[in-house]
Amino acid sequence: MEVSLTVNGQAVTSEVEARTLLVHLLRENLGLTGTHVGCETGYCGACTVHVDGTPVKSCTMLAAQVEGAEVTTVEGLANGELHPVQEGFWERHGLQCGYCTPGMIMTAAGMLADNDNPSEDEIRHGIEGNLCRCTGYHNIVRAIEYAAAKMRGDEPAAPDWEVV
Amino acid sequence: MATTTSALGGAIRRREDPALIQGHGRYVDDIKLPGETAAAFVRSPFARAKVLSIDASEALAMDGVVAVYTAADVDSLGPLIAQLSFAPRPLLNGGEVKHVGEAVAMVVAENRYLAQDAADLVFVDYDPLEAVIDLKDAHSDRVIIHEGSESNTIISWAAPFGAEPEDQQAVRDQIEADKSRDDTVVVSQEMINQRLIPTAIEPRRVLAEWNPGYRSLNVWSSSQIPHALAGGIAVSLGLPTTSVRVIAPEVGGGFGAKLNVYNDEILVSWAAQQLARPVRWVETRREAANSTIQGRGWVGTATIVGTTDGEILGYDFDGIADMGAYTQNFTVAIPFLGLFVGSGQYKMPTYWKIDCVATNTTTTDAYRGAGRPEAVYYLERIIDMYAREIGMDPADVRNKNFIPNEAFPGAVSPIGFAMDTGDYSTNLNELLEVADYAGMKAERDAARAAGRHVGIGLSSYVEVCGFAPSGLADLGFNWATYGLPTAFNGSGLVRVNPDASATVIIGTGPSGQAHQTTWAQIVSDRLGIEVDNIVVKHGDTGDSPMGIGTFGSRSAAVDGAAAYQAADRVREKAAKLAAHLLEAAEEDVVFADGGAHVAGSPDSSVGWGDIASIAYQVHKAPEGTEPGLESEVFFTPSNATWPFGSHLAMVEVDADTGNVEILRYVSMDDCGNVINPMIVDGQVHGGIAQGIGQALFEEAIYDADGNLLSGSMVDYPIPTAGDLPAFELHRTVTPTDVNPMGVKGIGEAGTIGSAQTIVNAVVDAVAPLGVTHIDMPLRPRRVWEAIQEAR
Structure with a gap:
C-alpha cells in the first residue's frame, strides 16, 4: 500500500506493507536513521517522534496510521540549527552513548512546548516513558532545565562543574 | 622541554x-549495504532438550527466503571457544540445548520481516529433559548438566589467593577459633545477589560483508571488543586475522553485554561468506535478555567475627556463582574479579571462596562492575549488620578497620594482592562532613520520632580496574583463543x-x-x-x-x-x-x-x-x-589500579506499601586524577543508577522450567527518571603511581558503591520494626513482606 505524509516539512509518498511500523518507514524507506529502535514494545522511547506535534513512540504505530499526518523526527527538529533542548543536552552532558537521545530530546521538546517552566519533579515524570541506561537521568534533567530557561528567555543555571 | x-x-x-x-550518529543498524539480506534465529523454548529433528521445508519454500542453516551446516566451524572457556557454546545446537533462547537454526531472507516470518515456520522437534534452574540445586550435583562432567561446579576460586589450601584453611580455622572467644560477636547472613540483564538501550547488531575477490570480511558490530571479535571470526572461519576487519561504529551502551565474541557474530559473518551477500542481524529485546549474557547471580554467606568495640577479627565468605549454561569470554573470571576485592579496603584476615556452577539458564558474564559489586555487596552488608549488632556507628566501624595510610606504598590486601594507592579514612570522613552525616542522623531520628520510617545507608568500596598488567595474561587475561596471544595492553x-x-x-x-x-x-x-x-x-x-x-x-x-x-x-x-x-x-x-x-x-x-x-x-x-x-x-602498567570511595544514602520506607523513596544520595569517589570532570561525573551518575536498579527494581526471574519471565522491558524495570533523585557527587583525589597520568578509572565505581548503600539504608529504616535483612531487589512487596514477617 501507499502512504503519503509530511516528514520534517517535506511531502513524501512511500510504498509500505500494511504491517510496516512507522519507525521502519522512517528508517528504512526514508533513510532517517536518527530515530532508534530499542525494545519493540513501546517501553524504552528511543523511537519517539512527533506526529502532528505530539510525541509518539513510532515502534507502536503503523506507517498506515500516519496517512496525511505531519511527522517530525530529530533530524527535522531544528533543521540544522540546534533546538534549545539539543543545545541543553550538549551543554549539560545530557547524553553518553547517544542511543536514547533522539527519543529523549523529542519527548522533552514536546513537554516544553506545553510547559516551559516545569519543576524538576515534572521533568522527571514527564520523561518516564523514555529510558536511559547511561546517565542516571541527572544531567538529562539539567539539560531540560537549561532548555526551559532558554525558551523562557532566562539565564540557565550554572552547571555542576567548573566551566573552562 | x-x-x-x-x-x-x-x-x-x-x-x-x-x-x-x-x-x-551512525550505529550499526544505520549503515546500509547494497544487496543486503537479513538473518533471524530459531531459538529453543526449552531449558534442556534433545533436538530430534528440524524441518525447514516450509520456511525454505517461502518467497524471499535465501537459506536456512542448522548445526550440521556449521559443525565444521567448531564450537565457539571463548577465553577461559570450560563449557564451549555450539554455534548452532543440534544436540542437547541447554537454555531457553539457545539458537538451533538461522534463517536468511530478503528482509527482516520475511526472516522472522520464516523463522516461525521452522519446525523443531524436541525431547525435553530435566533442567536444573535453581543454583543450589545445580550445586548439589543432583543432575549433571554437561555430559561427561563429574560436577556442575566448573571451577572454584579461593583466597588468600595463591596460598596453599592448608594455609587458606588455617585462616578459616583462626576465624572459627575467634568465634568462641568471650569478647567477640559473630554476625552471619546468607544473601542473594540476584541475576541482572545489562540492558543497553541499543541491543546488539551485526552486519557482515564478504569480498570474494580479496577474500576478506568487513563486519560491523555493536561491540566493546572489535579486535578480539576480528580474531574470533578469523579463527572460526579459518581466515588470516588480517582478512577480517571489524568496525564498531557508535555503540549504544555496552555495560559488559557487548564484551563477548558471540555465536551470532560468527554465524552472520560465515553466512555472508557462503552467500556472497551482506547479511544483517538485529537483536530483539527478548534476545538481548535471554541469548546475550546476563550478570551477577550469586548466593553466599558472609560472616564477621569481631570484638564488641568494633575490631573485625576475621571475615569469611562462602558463595556459589551462577555461570548459566555455557562459559563465554569472562564467565568464570567474574567471580575471580570479585575475589580481588573480597576483603575490600579492610585489614582483617579474610577467607573467601566461591564455586562457579553451571545451570540451564542464560550464560552470565561481565555486567558493569563484574564480580566486584557482588563481592563488595556481601562485605559491606555484613559490616553494617556487625555495626548494628554491637551498637556502633557504621562509619566508625569502617574507619577502625581500614588499611591505614602508613601501609602505602606497598600495601597488600588480606586477600593477597598489592594495591597501588589508597587513603580510605580521608575519603570516608570527607563524605561524612560534606553530607552533614550528623545532621542526617538527627533528621532521621526526628522523622522516626514522628512515626516515619527513615533510614541512612553507608558503604565504602574498593575496586580493581585497569586490569592490564602483562603478567595477568598467564591467568587467562589474554586473547589467545581468538588467535591473538596478547596481554591486555x-x-x-x-x-x-x-x-x-x-x-x-x-x-x-x-x-x-x-x-x-x-x-x-x-x-x-x-x-x-x-x-x-x-x-x-x-x-x-x-x-x-x-x-x-x-x-x-x-x-x-x-x-x-x-x-x-x-x-x-x-x-x-x-x-x-x-x-x-x-x-x-x-x-x-x-x-x-x-x-x-x-x-x-x-x-x-x-x-x-x-x-x-x-x-x-x-x-x-x-x-x-x-x-x-x-x-x-x-x-602495560606495573599493577592494576584500585579506585575507592564511600557512598551515603537516606531513604524513606512506606511501611503500609513497602515503597522505598530515595531522599538523598551523596557519593565521594576517588578515581585518582580526573581528565574531564563533567564526563567523570556522568560515569558516576550512570553507575549509581544501575546500582540502585539492582537494589530496588531489577531481577532476571526464571520459572522452575527455565523460562525467563522478565524478558521484556515491561517485566525488567530499569530505573526511570521518576525513580531516581538528583545525585550529590564529590571526589577525593589519590593518584595512582602505575600510569603517567595518575588516573585510576571510573566506569564502574558508581555501580560498585551503590547497591548495598541503598539496602543498608532501607534496612536501617525498617530495623526498628525488627527487620535485619531483605534480599534485592527491594520491590515494595518484598519490603512489605519483610516488615510483616518481622512484626
Missing part, C-alpha cells in the same frame, strides 16, 4: 555530541599531520564514555595543539593498533596512558625540530599555544605548522632526521 598549556582537568563539552543530538598512535592537525588512533573505543573528547584532551595536554585541531579515531580494526577494548574501567588508565606516552615521543622529536628552527638548545624549547618557543622568550616562537613542515620535508631539518611526526605506543 615542557608544556605550559593543559587541557587535562577541563570540563570541555563533548565532541561526540553535535552528531548524536541531531540524529546523525593499552595502545595508541599519535600523529601530527603536515597541516599541523593531529590524528590520534586508539585501540579501544567508547560505548558512551567520550573517548573522542578525552583522548583529544590527553594529546592536547602533551602537545599544546588545540583540542579542536585533534581528531580521535577508534573502533576500526582496519586502521587501529591492536587494542583490547573498553571494559573494566580500563580505557583511560591503560589506553589513555599509551596515547599520553605516544604524544610525549612525538613531542621529543618535535622539540629537536623546533630547536633547529629556533636555533636554540632542545632543552630550552617550551610547547605552548599551538607551537613552541624558547623558554623566557615567548615572542620568538614557531608553530606546529612550521615544525610539521620540516618533519615532512626533512631536507630542511637537521641531518639524519627521519620523515614523519608520529609515534605508536603499547603500554
Whole structure:
C-alpha cells in the first residue's frame, strides 16, 4: 500500500506493507536513521517522534496510521540549527552513548512546548516513558532545565562543574 | 622541554555530541549495504532438550527466503571457544540445548520481516529433559548438566589467593577459633545477589560483508571488543586475522553485554561468506535478555567475627556463582574479579571462596562492575549488620578497620594482592562532613520520632580496574583463543599531520564514555595543539593498533596512558625540530599555544605548522632526521589500579506499601586524577543508577522450567527518571603511581558503591520494626513482606 505524509516539512509518498511500523518507514524507506529502535514494545522511547506535534513512540504505530499526518523526527527538529533542548543536552552532558537521545530530546521538546517552566519533579515524570541506561537521568534533567530557561528567555543555571 | 598549556582537568563539552543530538550518529543498524539480506534465529523454548529433528521445508519454500542453516551446516566451524572457556557454546545446537533462547537454526531472507516470518515456520522437534534452574540445586550435583562432567561446579576460586589450601584453611580455622572467644560477636547472613540483564538501550547488531575477490570480511558490530571479535571470526572461519576487519561504529551502551565474541557474530559473518551477500542481524529485546549474557547471580554467606568495640577479627565468605549454561569470554573470571576485592579496603584476615556452577539458564558474564559489586555487596552488608549488632556507628566501624595510610606504598590486601594507592579514612570522613552525616542522623531520628520510617545507608568500596598488567595474561587475561596471544595492553598512535592537525588512533573505543573528547584532551595536554585541531579515531580494526577494548574501567588508565606516552615521543622529536628552527638548545624549547618557543622568550616562537613542515620535508631539518611526526605506543602498567570511595544514602520506607523513596544520595569517589570532570561525573551518575536498579527494581526471574519471565522491558524495570533523585557527587583525589597520568578509572565505581548503600539504608529504616535483612531487589512487596514477617 501507499502512504503519503509530511516528514520534517517535506511531502513524501512511500510504498509500505500494511504491517510496516512507522519507525521502519522512517528508517528504512526514508533513510532517517536518527530515530532508534530499542525494545519493540513501546517501553524504552528511543523511537519517539512527533506526529502532528505530539510525541509518539513510532515502534507502536503503523506507517498506515500516519496517512496525511505531519511527522517530525530529530533530524527535522531544528533543521540544522540546534533546538534549545539539543543545545541543553550538549551543554549539560545530557547524553553518553547517544542511543536514547533522539527519543529523549523529542519527548522533552514536546513537554516544553506545553510547559516551559516545569519543576524538576515534572521533568522527571514527564520523561518516564523514555529510558536511559547511561546517565542516571541527572544531567538529562539539567539539560531540560537549561532548555526551559532558554525558551523562557532566562539565564540557565550554572552547571555542576567548573566551566573552562 | 615542557608544556605550559593543559587541557587535562577541563570540563570541555563533548565532541561526540553535535552528531548524536541531531540524529546523525551512525550505529550499526544505520549503515546500509547494497544487496543486503537479513538473518533471524530459531531459538529453543526449552531449558534442556534433545533436538530430534528440524524441518525447514516450509520456511525454505517461502518467497524471499535465501537459506536456512542448522548445526550440521556449521559443525565444521567448531564450537565457539571463548577465553577461559570450560563449557564451549555450539554455534548452532543440534544436540542437547541447554537454555531457553539457545539458537538451533538461522534463517536468511530478503528482509527482516520475511526472516522472522520464516523463522516461525521452522519446525523443531524436541525431547525435553530435566533442567536444573535453581543454583543450589545445580550445586548439589543432583543432575549433571554437561555430559561427561563429574560436577556442575566448573571451577572454584579461593583466597588468600595463591596460598596453599592448608594455609587458606588455617585462616578459616583462626576465624572459627575467634568465634568462641568471650569478647567477640559473630554476625552471619546468607544473601542473594540476584541475576541482572545489562540492558543497553541499543541491543546488539551485526552486519557482515564478504569480498570474494580479496577474500576478506568487513563486519560491523555493536561491540566493546572489535579486535578480539576480528580474531574470533578469523579463527572460526579459518581466515588470516588480517582478512577480517571489524568496525564498531557508535555503540549504544555496552555495560559488559557487548564484551563477548558471540555465536551470532560468527554465524552472520560465515553466512555472508557462503552467500556472497551482506547479511544483517538485529537483536530483539527478548534476545538481548535471554541469548546475550546476563550478570551477577550469586548466593553466599558472609560472616564477621569481631570484638564488641568494633575490631573485625576475621571475615569469611562462602558463595556459589551462577555461570548459566555455557562459559563465554569472562564467565568464570567474574567471580575471580570479585575475589580481588573480597576483603575490600579492610585489614582483617579474610577467607573467601566461591564455586562457579553451571545451570540451564542464560550464560552470565561481565555486567558493569563484574564480580566486584557482588563481592563488595556481601562485605559491606555484613559490616553494617556487625555495626548494628554491637551498637556502633557504621562509619566508625569502617574507619577502625581500614588499611591505614602508613601501609602505602606497598600495601597488600588480606586477600593477597598489592594495591597501588589508597587513603580510605580521608575519603570516608570527607563524605561524612560534606553530607552533614550528623545532621542526617538527627533528621532521621526526628522523622522516626514522628512515626516515619527513615533510614541512612553507608558503604565504602574498593575496586580493581585497569586490569592490564602483562603478567595477568598467564591467568587467562589474554586473547589467545581468538588467535591473538596478547596481554591486555593499552595502545595508541599519535600523529601530527603536515597541516599541523593531529590524528590520534586508539585501540579501544567508547560505548558512551567520550573517548573522542578525552583522548583529544590527553594529546592536547602533551602537545599544546588545540583540542579542536585533534581528531580521535577508534573502533576500526582496519586502521587501529591492536587494542583490547573498553571494559573494566580500563580505557583511560591503560589506553589513555599509551596515547599520553605516544604524544610525549612525538613531542621529543618535535622539540629537536623546533630547536633547529629556533636555533636554540632542545632543552630550552617550551610547547605552548599551538607551537613552541624558547623558554623566557615567548615572542620568538614557531608553530606546529612550521615544525610539521620540516618533519615532512626533512631536507630542511637537521641531518639524519627521519620523515614523519608520529609515534605508536603499547603500554602495560606495573599493577592494576584500585579506585575507592564511600557512598551515603537516606531513604524513606512506606511501611503500609513497602515503597522505598530515595531522599538523598551523596557519593565521594576517588578515581585518582580526573581528565574531564563533567564526563567523570556522568560515569558516576550512570553507575549509581544501575546500582540502585539492582537494589530496588531489577531481577532476571526464571520459572522452575527455565523460562525467563522478565524478558521484556515491561517485566525488567530499569530505573526511570521518576525513580531516581538528583545525585550529590564529590571526589577525593589519590593518584595512582602505575600510569603517567595518575588516573585510576571510573566506569564502574558508581555501580560498585551503590547497591548495598541503598539496602543498608532501607534496612536501617525498617530495623526498628525488627527487620535485619531483605534480599534485592527491594520491590515494595518484598519490603512489605519483610516488615510483616518481622512484626
